[in-house]
Amino acid sequence: MLERARSTGLYQELRQCVLGREPLPGPAEQYDAVTVVGALGEGQVPTTVLPELLRVTKPGGFLCLTTRSNPSNLRYKRELEVELGKLERCGAWQKLLAQEVEHWERATSEEESTRGTGYISGVVYLYQKCPVPPLEED
Numbered sequence: 001m002l003e004r005a006r007s008t009g010l011y012q013e014l015r016q017c018v019l020g021r022e023p024l025p026g027p028a029e030q031y032d033a034v035t036v037v038g039a040l041g042e043g044q045v046p047t048t049v050l051p052e053l054l055r056v057t058k059p060g061g062f063l064c065l066t067t068r069s070n071p072s073n074l075r076y077k078r079e080l081e082v083e084l085g086k087l088e089r090c091g092a093w094q095k096l097l098a099q100e101v102e103h104w105e106r107a108t109s110e111e112e113s114t115r116g117t118g119y120i121s122g123v124v125y126l127y128q129k130c131p132v133p134p135l136e137e138d
Contacts, residue, residue: 020049024056033062040067042076047083054092059131068104070112070120084125097126
């Protein structure tokens with residue numbers, strides 16, 4: 001996939017890493033915005049990735065995250081929301097939005113379908129990293 005992306009000539013730099021298992025290959029406070037769409041789910045990216053996403057986001061920067069609300073992902077979603085809440089309570093970021101989306105993506109089975117619609121629902125979360133408080137001078 002990286003070779004395909006490289007062949008487009010659109011990217012200045014491409015790096016590979018395993019989210020949640022190793023540090024992101026970049027310095028702290030590098031990005032104005034970080035997005036993770038379609039990867040936060042059961043058997044995919046672990047919730048342990050959240051502090052690392054915060055690390056590479058600039059103070060005042062934004063993080064946009066998504067997850068599915070289908071039955072097979074509900075345990076992961078609960079775990080994710082616990083971790084999101086912990087980071088908010090400790091002052092690492094502020095929640096700006098948690099928006100349910102009813103027709104997130106097509107369901108692959110009737111069991112996964114939200115109320116028989118043929119779709120599964122999902123959630124978009126938007127957070128802003130809290131600025132670093134100024135050092136108090138003596």
